[in-house]
Amino acid sequence: MITYIDEALERWADERGANDPALGLGGNVIASLIASRGVLIRGSRGSRVLLDRSAEIEWIVDKHLAPEQRQVVIEQYCGRSTSPPQKWAACGCSRAQYYRRLGQAHKAIQLQLLKRAA
Template sequence: MIREIDSLLRLWAQELHSEMFKGGLAGGNMVAMMMESNGQLIRGRRASRAPLESSLDIELIVNKHLDPELVEVVREHYCNFDCDMTLRYANCGCGRDTYYQRLHDAHLVIWGILLGVAA
């Protein structure tokens, strides 16, 4: 695994695919936001939870540039928080070695695309 890509993927999963972060936005609906806060409108709330640009870049790369088996492993590894590793391997339909090889391949693809974007 590439440590920097691992950190970016963890942040991506937390910001865009975590139930903890999804619950408080009320879908951007002002009335729903007021209902959540007992009738008080807190205007700065949505902006403070806007995803970082790097997370949006990762979302685009995962959805558009990774092969389906790599997407499956990335989503399973970073977005499925309450599953043990044996179940993760089974969900991806592969063994431990194949799982980690695919995860490493996904890191390499993401790293290569990010380097291309930065250059």
């Protein structure tokens, strides 16, 4: 796994879960700005990954990952399963396949972030 991408995905999952689900914000920066009347509130945890990076990660996960990779990323970072075997079972794959897909997703996210930065 790529450490920076792992940190970015953890931050993304935190931001995604931090918004009020009753409002249907789901980690969307624009929706957060609307709800806060234009005041951008940065995350409270100290991290190199800013809120706008979380929005990029959301877009990449939704639009640029293969369905199998997306499923593994969501299960790993946002899923309710607590143990690794539960995560593998939720994705319907073996341990090796789960981590292979997660590694591929990390590389795909890194590539998209590099493309967007260029």
